[in-house]
Amino acid sequence: QKTHQLAIIPGDGIGKEVVQEGIRVLDFISKHSPNNFNFETDYFPWGCEYYLEHGRMMDEDGLERLKNYDAIYFGAVGFPGVPDHVSLWGLRIAICQGFDQWANIRPVEFLPGVPSKLNHPDTDTLNWVLVRENSEGEYSGIGGRNFTGRGPGKEVAVQSSLFTEEGCERVIRYAFDLARTRKRKKVTSVTKSNAQQYGMVLWDEVFARVSKEYPDVETDQWLVDAMAANFVLHPEDLEVVVASNLLADILSDLGSALAGSLGIAASANLDPERRYPSMFESVHGSAPDIAGKGIANPIGAIGSASLMLEQLGYAEEAQLVNQSIRDATAAGYLTADIGGNTSTKEMTDAILEALAKVYVKA
Ligand code: NAD
Ligand code: MN
Numbered sequence: 001q002k003t004h005q006l007a008i009i010p011g012d013g014i015g016k017e018v019v020q021e022g023i024r025v026l027d028f029i030s031k032h033s034p035n036n037f038n039f040e041t042d043y044f045p046w047g048c049e050y051y052l053e054h055g056r057m058m059d060e061d062g063l064e065r066l067k068n069y070d071a072i073y074f075g076a077v078g079f080p081g082v083p084d085h086v087s088l089w090g091l092r093i094a095i096c097q098g099f100d101q102w103a104n105i106r107p108v109e110f111l112p113g114v115p116s117k118l119n120h121p122d123t124d125t126l127n128w129v130l131v132r133e134n135s136e137g138e139y140s141g142i143g144g145r146n147f148t149g150r151g152p153g154k155e156v157a158v159q160s161s162l163f164t165e166e167g168c169e170r171v172i173r174y175a176f177d178l179a180r181t182r183k184r185k186k187v188t189s190v191t192k193s194n195a196q197q198y199g200m201v202l203w204d205e206v207f208a209r210v211s212k213e214y215p216d217v218e219t220d221q222w223l224v225d226a227m228a229a230n231f232v233l234h235p236e237d238l239e240v241v242v243a244s245n246l247l248a249d250i251l252s253d254l255g256s257a258l259a260g261s262l263g264i265a266a267s268a269n270l271d272p273e274r275r276y277p278s279m280f281e282s283v284h285g286s287a288p289d290i291a292g293k294g295i296a297n298p299i300g301a302i303g304s305a306s307l308m309l310e311q312l313g314y315a316e317e318a319q320l321v322n323q324s325i326r327d328a329t330a331a332g333y334l335t336a337d338i339g340g341n342t343s344t345k346e347m348t349d350a351i352l353e354a355l356a357k358v359y360v361k362a
Pocket of ligand 1: 076283
């Protein structure tokens with residue numbers, strides 16, 4: 001049986017706290033699952049503290065050192081004292097783009113017992129997957145400042161978006177393939193192609209072309225401003241939602257807030273072609289406002305560990321972890337962000353207890 005080699009990058013703030021909890025769950029699975037899930041970890045101390053000491057978020061040969069791992073498990077980056085664009089580009093985006101992890105998968109699901117902001121929250125109304133284009137779009141990094149040489153107070157900045165036909169097509173196709181595996185078989189595409197007439201119109205055209213190959217999949221196309229409202233007003237209309245890098249980033253925070261909190265949102269940065277390791281991380285950031293207090297919600301990180309199990313070929317274990325999260329919240333274990341006073345550690349304890357019940361029964 002293969003031993004999976006995992007690269008662990010806890011990063012900054014609560015990233016360090018929640019990653020530990022995900023590892024506890026993976027440890028439990030490796031000890032108790034009948035399917036022989038084995039793993040070994042190597043820790044990489046990269047992040048803002050590392051930057052302040054070494055002047056870099058990760059080592060120069062960082063991608064080279066990561067490239068042979070089976071997966072990367074990531075906390076979060078960003079801390080006061082280092083500009084956010086430096087920390088984000090120096091580590092998270094460097095890995096996502098360096099390994100061409102072009103599909104960022106972000107499930108948004110109702111959790112029993114978690115107070116939702118919706119009127120009729122349940123698993124029928126809130127059971128989506130956001131598919132975020134993760135390699136180009138608004139985060140292409142193309143642009144510049146003050147290239148016109150104009151003087152003080154007259155600076156000019158340009159931030160360009162990059163949309164390639166191949167980039168649009170691969171992520172849209174991914175969304176259609178994913179929809180085929182789900183109950184309703186519906187893909188909703190979100191753009192702002194009325195205002196952004198080049199890249200987003202190309203996206204729309206590719207969506208129309210690809211959709212013809214999937215006659216069994218229902219489709220819908222929305223502008224992002226209207227979709228922001230629709231998320232709140234008609235969540236039951238949605239199943240798989242595909243959008244560009246920036247738009248899906250914003251919509252996924254809205255989605256997780258509707259489900260209850262940013263702290264419960266999981267994500268996978270996938271290279272579906274499996275040329276490079278994929279990276280699994282909670283959707284939230286380093287949350288400096290609650291870092292070090294032991295109260296961060298570990299559900300997003302544990303859900304991301306579950307997505308990692310799935311990608312490594314342990315779908316049954318992944319399902320069990322998700323079910324155990326639901327059992328724990330249904331039993332009333334809730335961290336502060338979702339209306340309770342359970343600590344980070346106790347939340348994981350409750351999830352492990354639910355997992356233990358399944359394995360004892362089996
Ligand atoms: P954030 O996600 O860190 O926090 C937003 C709010 O949600 C805060 O009030 C925080 O306390 C709360 N929150 C987030 N996760 C939580 C959890 N697990 N449990 C309980 N509460 C939680 O976003 P921000 O404040 O905009 O950014 C803080 C830093 O994180 C910045 O440096 C930013 O650049 C960085 N960031 C990094 C990533 C990443 O590494 N993928 C993503 C987003 C933001
Ligand atoms: Mn985000």
